[in-house]
Amino acid sequence: MQRTTTIRLLLLWTMTTSLPVQAQLLDAVALDSVRTYRSIERAMREPDQVFKLDLSGQKLKELPEELLLLKNLNALDLSNNKLKVLPERFGELVHIQDLRLSRNKLVDFPGSICHMTHMKRLDMSRNALVGLPPCIGAMTELTSLDLWDNDLGDFPEELERLTSLRFLDLRAIQFEQPEMEHIQNLLPRTKIYFSQPCNCGM
Secondary structure, X not given: OHHHHHHHHHHHHHHHHOOOOOXXXXXXXXXXXXXXEOOHHHHOOOHHHOOEEEOOOOOOOOOOHXXXXXXXOOEEEOXXXXXXXXXXXXXXXXXXXXEEOOOOXXXXXXXXXXXOOOOOXXXXXXXXXXXXXXXXXXXXXXXXXXXXXXXXXXXXXXXXXXXXXXXXXXXXXXXXXXXXXXXXXXXXXXXXXXOOOOOOOO
């Protein structure tokens, strides 16, 4: 009887330890202290332990499919690559709080990013973005948005929902004074950095 009970307990332990780990959303202190993985190959050896991944400067033209298996991912650096688009499934990484996509070749703001509603910091500087989608209004936890040196012209009214936003960099983008004032009115609590206004209509 005791032997049977022991076997059952061992089977139960084996089953529970083999279950997928529930995805975790780390606080700022914990996120600062965890290890940063620097290759997808190394990350896939222990995917449940990967909270921070740095794939910057790897000349990526598309995202590795394995990336979508890293359900605990909280911080991802994809800067200085050659990405033109991001797949819709990228939005499944809903625990990402810090995403860096600077120095890529993005023209359209990926709608999949709007699903990352726990995002705190988003850096998409030095791309070729032409506008922001209305769905950006869903990112209500966003505190820092860097869009420096893009080709932005469209700013949806939904920006006013970003009530947590404290920093917005729009330098090296040409605006007329009325456009700048409109953006500031949408985000009255945000420190917005503009370059000098142009006289584009002159």
